[in-house]
Amino acid sequence: xxVSVTNALAKRLEVTSYRESSVxxxxxxxxxxxxxxxxxxxAGVAEGDRKQGTTVRVWPDAKYFESxxxxxxxxxxxxxxxxxxxxxxxxxLANEKTKEIQTWQYKGGLRDYLDQTLHGEAVIPLFEGExxxxxxxxxxxxxEGAQWCVAFTEDGQPVRESYVNLIPTSAGGTHDSGLRxxxxxxxxxxxxxxxxxxxxxxxxxxxVFARASYVLxxxxxxxxxxxxxxxxxxxxxxVRLVSSFVRPALELWLNQxxxxxxxxxxxxxxxxxxxxxxxxxxxxxxxxxxAVLPGKLTDCESRDIRHNEVFLVEGDSAGGSAxxxxxxxxxxxxxxxxxxxxxxxxxxxxxxxxxxxxxxxxAIGVDPHGPTDSPDLTGLRYGKICILSDADVDGxxxxxxxxxxxxxxxxxxxxxxxxxxxxxxxxxVDAPARGKKPAAKLYALDEGELTAILDxxxxxxxxxxxxSISRFKGLGEMSAEQLWETTLNPDTRRLLPVAxxxxxxxxxxxxxxxxxxxxxxxxxxxxxxxxxDAVEVDI
Numbered sequence: 001x002x003v004s005v006t007n008a009l010a011k012r013l014e015v016t017s018y019r020e021s022s023v024x025x026x027x028x029x030x031x032x033x034x035x036x037x038x039x040x041x042x043a044g045v046a047e048g049d050r051k052q053g054t055t056v057r058v059w060p061d062a063k064y065f066e067s068x069x070x071x072x073x074x075x076x077x078x079x080x081x082x083x084x085x086x087x088x089x090x091x092x093l094a095n096e097k098t099k100e101i102q103t104w105q106y107k108g109g110l111r112d113y114l115d116q117t118l119h120g121e122a123v124i125p126l127f128e129g130e131x132x133x134x135x136x137x138x139x140x141x142x143x144e145g146a147q148w149c150v151a152f153t154e155d156g157q158p159v160r161e162s163y164v165n166l167i168p169t170s171a172g173g174t175h176d177s178g179l180r181x182x183x184x185x186x187x188x189x190x191x192x193x194x195x196x197x198x199x200x201x202x203x204x205x206x207x208v209f210a211r212a213s214y215v216l217x218x219x220x221x222x223x224x225x226x227x228x229x230x231x232x233x234x235x236x237x238x239v240r241l242v243s244s245f246v247r248p249a250l251e252l253w254l255n256q257x258x259x260x261x262x263x264x265x266x267x268x269x270x271x272x273x274x275x276x277x278x279x280x281x282x283x284x285x286x287x288x289x290x291a292v293l294p295g296k297l298t299d300c301e302s303r304d305i306r307h308n309e310v311f312l313v314e315g316d317s318a319g320g321s322a323x324x325x326x327x328x329x330x331x332x333x334x335x336x337x338x339x340x341x342x343x344x345x346x347x348x349x350x351x352x353x354x355x356x357x358x359x360x361x362x363a364i365g366v367d368p369h370g371p372t373d374s375p376d377l378t379g380l381r382y383g384k385i386c387i388l389s390d391a392d393v394d395g396x397x398x399x400x401x402x403x404x405x406x407x408x409x410x411x412x413x414x415x416x417x418x419x420x421x422x423x424x425x426x427x428x429v430d431a432p433a434r435g436k437k438p439a440a441k442l443y444a445l446d447e448g449e450l451t452a453i454l455d456x457x458x459x460x461x462x463x464x465x466x467x468s469i470s471r472f473k474g475l476g477e478m479s480a481e482q483l484w485e486t487t488l489n490p491d492t493r494r495l496l497p498v499a500x501x502x503x504x505x506x507x508x509x510x511x512x513x514x515x516x517x518x519x520x521x522x523x524x525x526x527x528x529x530x531x532x533d534a535v536e537v538d539i
Contacts, residue, residue, distance in 0.1 A: 003056070007031050012059040018042065018051035030061070080104045081161070081168050084113040085217050110149035110215045118213055120156025123267055124260040127151075127253060131245025132219065139240070141221040146242045148179060150214040152264055159213040164223050164233050171226070173233030175218040177510060178242025184208045184506075185243070186250035191265045194258075198269065200276075205506040206372065207271040218242060226519040236523060239510075275372050294359035298323045298333040310363060310382040311422065311488070312336055314389040314398050318475030318483075322388070325480030326488055332382065334363050339398055343405045344516035351409060360405070368409035371505060375412050385413065386495060388422040388487065390474040391445070403498065404516050407508070414498055423494040424478070424487045428470040429453050434460040443486050445494070 007013045008031040017024045021042050027035035042050045062068035076093055079102075083091040087109035093102045106112040111128045132145030151159075162169045162176050169175070184205040191197050218238060226232040254261035293299065296319075302308055310332040313319045319335025326333060341354045348368050352358045361367060364385055369375035387402045389395035399421060406419050413419055425443035427450045433439045437460060444450040450469070457467055472478060478486070487493050500508060514523045 004031075006058055009061055009064045010058045011061045012057075014057040015054065016057075017054045021050055023051075076102060078168060081163060082166060084110060084215065085163055085166050087112075110147060110217065114149045114151055114159065114213065114215050117159050118151055118153065118156075119159065120153035122151045122153055123211075123263050124152055124257075127250060129246070129249040129253075131249065133241075139244075140237070144219055144221055144241055145245055146175065146179075146216060146218040148214060148216045148242075148246060150179075150183065150212055152211050152267060153213060154211065154267065158211065159215075161214075162216040162218070162233075164218050164220055164225075164230075164238075166217075167223075167230050169225075169231060169233050171232035173226070174235055174238040175216060175220070175233050175242050178218075178239040178244075179214060179216050179246055180205055180209050180506070181239060182243040182246025183212065183250060185247045186254060187264060187268055189251055190254045190261050191268070193255075194262070194265070196262065196265045196269065198273075201269060201272050202276070203268060203272050204275070204504060207275060208268045210271050211267060216242070224522065232519070234519060234522070236514075292362070294334070294362055296335055296359070297363050298326075300326075300330050300332045301328055302330045304330070305380055305383045308332070308382040309384040309386055310334055311386045311388045312360065312402060313475065314395060315474070315476055318388070318390075318478075321475065321478055321480050321483045322488065325482075325484035331488060332363075334359065336360075336398075339394075340401045340405065342401055342516055344408055344512065345518055348409060357405065364413075366410060366413065369412060370409075371411045373412070377412065377416070380413075380418070383418060384420050384495075385418050386420045386422050388424065388475065391424050391426040391472070392474070395474075400516075404512060406498070407512060414500060417497060417499065419498040421496045421498060422487050423496060424472070424475055424483075426450075426472060428472065428482070429457075430468045430470070431457055432462055432466045434462050441485075 007028050011029060012034075013028045015026045015028075022039050023042055024037060024039045025035070026033065026037045045051075060068050060070075072095070079091045079093050083089055083104035084106050088105070088107050090103060090105040092104075095101070108115075111126055114126060126149055128147075128149040130145065130147040133140035133142055135142045160172075160176075162172055162179075164173075164175060187208045188203055191203065197203060218233070218241070220233070220235055220238055220241070222235075223233055223238075224235045226234050254264070297310075298319075300308055300310075307330045309330060311322055311326075311334070313322050313333055313335045316335050316337065319333055322333045322335075336356055338356075340356045340360075343351065343354075343357065348370070351368050352361070363381070365379035365381040366375060366377060385406075387399050389398040403419075403421075406414055410419075423445055425445050426447075427444040429442040429444065429450070431440050431442055431453075434457070442453050444453055454467070458464070475483065475487075485492055514520050514527070
């Protein structure tokens with residue numbers, strides 16, 4: 001594909017091939033042949049001096065590009081990468097206008113290159129290795145695998161470059177994730193084996209990876225890239241592929257060089273302690289400016305955040321019922337219009353461009369932050385931030401979008417236990433009097449609970465069909481009294497706390513990337529094909 005596109009967008013493209021003592025030449029313009037193939041012998045050259053190889057010359061057509069000039073910096077980086085990935089091969093870039101000539105050759109391959117470009121002094125010797133699947137492998141195709149060289153430094157900007165089948169992946173991808181996972185697993189296992197982790201310190205992948213510099217070259221049989229320029233690898237199996245070779249190799253190396261292993265462990269533990277201290281740090285609010293609360297927020301009267309709650313309610317109509325049915329003392333209502341923005345790939349600086357997210361941030365009194373930041377939580381206005389949406393597919397979607405927002409941009413609120421999901425019922429059963437039991441209104445979260453309620457009524461002696469079943473299409477259909485009774489009243493409601501599961505932060509992040517990332521449509525489709533039959537949804 002590469003040469004066909006180049007050919008189509010060129011005023012002229014010449015291909016000259018030297019092979020078997022002959023010279024063949026073919027010329028195109030805008031993709032069409034303008035000089036047919038001509039072959040002639042290499043005359044006047046001794047047998048041993050005859051050329052071998054192919055030359056391609058191209059003149060880009062300026063009408064297709066903003067500029068007809070080649071981006072020299074990108075071209076130089078691309079050519080240099082070929083020299084890095086093919087040890088001993090000399091690559092030359094000659095600029096005919098400036099007469100400047102650049103030559104690259106790395107006889108030591110990845111190690112030689114990383115050693116030359118590394119910023120800061122390495123804490124341990126450079127760790128290099130490679131692993132490729134053979135014909136006996138059940139999990140990967142023969143030849144798939146990776147080469148890598150990794151260095152750990154205490155200071156300086158990390159050097160991180162990755163490639164797939166000699167193609168530079170400037171935005172990283174799943175092979176980078178595999179290297180990270182392999183490094184983390186190996187270092188964590190070494191630390192646990194030697195009982196090096198201090199009490200109260202929890203190690204995360206970022207603690208090991210933060211000071212890592214690396215050059216990674218992966219070989220993947222059928223790589224899937226994001227976008228046409230192939231800047232990011234999306235192949236899901238590449239994580240397991242690279243990790244499966246890196247982890248055992250580093251584990252073996254660390255246990256053969258225990259002193260170096262302890263130095264690396266010390267570096268990772270130090271990073272974890274710094275991160276944890278940053279998470280506990282609370283700063284005073286700087287400046288005297290006070291944000292104006294959003295006009296659609298119906299605030300509560302109390303200022304005690306231990307008891308205050310804010311409900312992020314789907315839709316204005318439901319927000320109206322919630323306002324009338326709430327406890328004004330400690331319950332606030334913030335209605336949201338439509339579905340909030342998917343913020344998984346939105347930069348923090350651009351968040352406030354969205355009105356709904358701006359209002360949420362101002363209402364709760366906390367600015368967006370990252371997982372390793374130490375945000376100012378002294379401005380937090382509510383101890384419980386509750387997501388309240390309809391009990392249908394759209395409501396679930398809104399829940400997911402809001403949970404994505406909090407996980408990506410307000411992770412400390414989840415970590416501190418401030419985020420909750422309210423569970424409104426889908427059905428109401430008006431039950432008749434049964435013996436000594438008076439008539440009652442019973443609420444069911446889903447079909448399963450509805451069946452259980454009806455079974456209980458039958459056992460209590462209620463006549464079949466004596467009850468009536470109502471289905472709520474949405475929160476807006478509930479009266480203020482019903483909403484209070486089912487969803488707002490602390491004594492009768494169902495409120496689920498949101499917390500990080502047993503898997504580590506990076507694993508959770510990788511899963512949400514798969515679910516919410518813009519370039520992950522293929523992975524999501526595969527998930528739906530695998531698990532679609534196992535899910536019951538109310539549409």
